[in-house]
Amino acid sequence: xxxxxxxxxxxLTLAGLALLGGGLLVxxxxxxxxxxxxxxxxxxxxxxxxxxxLLASSDRARWSGQGWWWWPAVIAVLGLAALLALWWLLAQLxxxxxGELPVGGTSPQQGVELRDRALSDAIATEAGALPGVKRAAVxxxxxxxxxxxxxxxxxxxxxxxxxxxxxxxEGPLSTARRSTGxxxxxxxIRLKVAHHKPRRVE
Numbered sequence: 001x002x003x004x005x006x007x008x009x010x011x012l013t014l015a016g017l018a019l020l021g022g023g024l025l026v027x028x029x030x031x032x033x034x035x036x037x038x039x040x041x042x043x044x045x046x047x048x049x050x051x052x053x054l055l056a057s058s059d060r061a062r063w064s065g066q067g068w069w070w071w072p073a074v075i076a077v078l079g080l081a082a083l084l085a086l087w088w089l090l091a092q093l094x095x096x097x098x099g100e101l102p103v104g105g106t107s108p109q110q111g112v113e114l115r116d117r118a119l120s121d122a123i124a125t126e127a128g129a130l131p132g133v134k135r136a137a138v139x140x141x142x143x144x145x146x147x148x149x150x151x152x153x154x155x156x157x158x159x160x161x162x163x164x165x166x167x168x169x170e171g172p173l174s175t176a177r178r179s180t181g182x183x184x185x186x187x188x189i190r191l192k193v194a195h196h197k198p199r200r201v202e
Contacts, residue, residue, distance in 0.1 A: 011088065101144055101180050116140040116147070119176060126172040127151065132159025134194045149176070149187040154194050161191050 028034060029047035041048050101114045120138040127136035135154040142148040155164055168189065177183050 101140075101147060114180065119180070120149075123149070123151070123172045123176050126175065127153060127168055130164060130167050130171065132156050132164050147180075147182070147185060149173070149185060150190075151187060152190045152192065154192045157193055164191070165189065 025047045029052055030050055032050050033039065034041055034048050046052070101116060101119060117140075120140045124136045124138040127133060127138065130136075132155050133153050134156050137152040139150045140147050141150065151168070153164065153168070155161060173187060177185050
């Protein structure tokens with residue numbers, strides 16, 4: 001799971017719990033479930049009766065007496081929260097991955113489309129089979145018209161990086177560019193060397 005996915009799931013969980021709690025409070029009070037089932041809510045519990053309001057007259061008077069700055073500050077905080085929620089929603093709608101790529105350079109209406117995840121998996125499988133490559137991770141970002149490939153290779157300690165880089169360009173990358181009809185598709189390659197255990201000499 002990526003950090004973005006973890007953050008999204010955390011925010012969705014917190015928002016869901018808050019909405020669920022508020023909805024249950026309104027439901028219990030509106031249906032008068034406390035009295036019907038002889039439940040005793042904790043002291044100071046809000047909305048325990050169908051006639052209850054969220055802010056009583058005394059509470060409104062008390063908060064209004066805080067000064068002229070109180071309500072503008074509350075409105076500013078609520079407005080900021082609404083803007084942050086809108087920004088987060090727009091960030092989810094904006095895709096950082098192309099989704100589908102036309103194969104052979106044809107338009108999506110006339111040609112065959114290839115999922116970016118399928119293409120990245122194919123490149124990773126082919127790159128992982130190269131000599132001296134221990135692990136291969138591939139990620140495709142950008143728009144369908146301008147995709148970008150990010151490749152991370154973990155090499156064995158006895159493999160020369162230049163030989164692996166040449167084999168990667170002539171093999172998996174060449175196949176991917178030829179199949180998508182994009183000979184100039186930009187690619188970022190990151191090479192790492194796997195740690196090996198020190199040998200023990202007796």
